[in-house]
Amino acid sequence: MCKATSPIPISGRGVDAAPPSVNVARSLVEWLGGRYGKRGARTFRARIAVQSLFALTCVALGLQFAHWVGAAREGTLPLPARPAGVEAFLPISGLMGLLDWIYRGSLNVVHPAATVLVLIAIALALLMRKSLCSWICPIGFLSELLARLGRAAFGRNFKPTKWLDVPLRGLKYLLMGFFLLSIAAMGRDALTAFLTSPYNKVADVKMGLFFTQMSPVGLGIVGVLVVGSVFIQGLWCRYLCPYGALLGLFSWASPSRIRRDATRCVDCGLCDKACPSRLPVASKLRISSPDCSGCMDCVAVCPVKGALAMKVGRHAVSPVAYAAAVVVLFLASYVGARASGAWQSRISDREYVERIQHIQSNEYGHPGMQNP
Template structure:
């Protein structure tokens, strides 16, 4: 059991990481709460009102990336903001936009799947005493997968004409897409279960396997890093090649060998900066200017809550679907689209 003094020492040495782990835990618990609340909302309708009505949490739309992508296309091409799943459009737009300046901060700070991946990797280290590294040829072979998945999704959306895109948004299938997502886990198929087990095992062995190689959501957010506005810069003159930066990197980047960390996989978690024992050897820079290590997370959360607040105030957060419409749609949700 770690002593209180040990935790105080860690907080002093790595305040950003301790804060990040705390924030990750909060958002993971919040996501579970959202899931429970949405299930109670669903139960009310499938039991014909025998269970108490619970307000539908709009934040659940953050788990509907395809619907949000179509909504983003419609918004950018016609100016019409989605009224069916507006919160999904708000969240996707913010995360992609924030990626231009703040890299994949979403992935390292609030994504529940990313947090689960890090927890699984931690369990793997407890079992096997370490997470294993893949040979570089295999990393190169697996890395394109998430971008291929992303291109498939984007291509599917781009080829839709504006009329088809608008029709999709108001179609009953899209209206109950969140319910269908819930049903996927409530009635999990053998294939889905096997897939999840395989991903779990791989994540035990190889840190952040899902995030590094398979997640298209992270891939689209990471595309903003192409512009290299934000990066980690290593001072080769003061570097001692201790490799502490590489050891702590969740994305398994070879930070100690890089002059500048510009990889699309970098999630701006600041782990490497805080792990470095030599002051000013690793620094975060924005537009080529050195910034405090708190700059990225603080900026991310200020704009995150600001954007959500503005969306709520301006009526761009909650769906226009009424109770009566839910009452008609939800009981037959599993059959819609078949």
């Protein structure tokens, strides 16, 4: 190519002339923007990377938490650092804390991280749809891996017929309504009493014991969900998760929407096949469903530039930029909460030791299930 027609910018610095670190960063972004999986069932690679990182973080938090509980059982003082991130697994306590915060104007000091994490999830849903479900939640990630295992073993996942699928999808809203109404009906004083109850103070430890010392009933339920997720894609998320249902309702107000440009679309149908929420992307101009998790798999799989995009208002956001925004918003909120002191529980090490050593006593039963 002669110099006059060369695409080298006026500055004289072409792509290859960039410093090696810039080229490495470009290659990484290109790789992350690629797809993983077979044609028609691909997943956006950046999403798998982000999900893996958060899942590994959860494993690390779990190990640190087990170490902390072990030290409390032995009465070792001072206790090692307690990873407050485990409160992500107390969404109901988090929701109660949110309502209590609204009632009293101050954040509860028992499980503040649970409340902050619910707030972050809602803020993410308002801005970027149910991105917590598709990018951060380890249960969603595990569910996708199990479905992938099913496809590898049987060539496909099974879908309940429409007459069964529609009422099943309503189950998660019923569960959500049940929890919200139960919390709302408690009233201000009962809510505060629950949050400061012995049961709630060790609810995280009880949750850990539920999974590590599972009863036959618990084992049966988890077993059904795990095996069922191999056969039915998104068994938990699509039909049963009340938290996802709540975030889906908030996501309706989000300015982020998948939009299809019918003049560019070639009707290949790949976006339909890639969508983990089984939404009819190829036949809609925009996706407003509360089941859209903002996963970007449909955009990443679309072979025609500009045919499909996640738009915030009128502006298209690239899949990699969307991935970066989800991670940055989540981490920035976490750092902000930590820095402001709204993260760590104020329960003292001594109180934790005392309570955890007697956790099997009646005092630590669920307040709603105790005899008067």
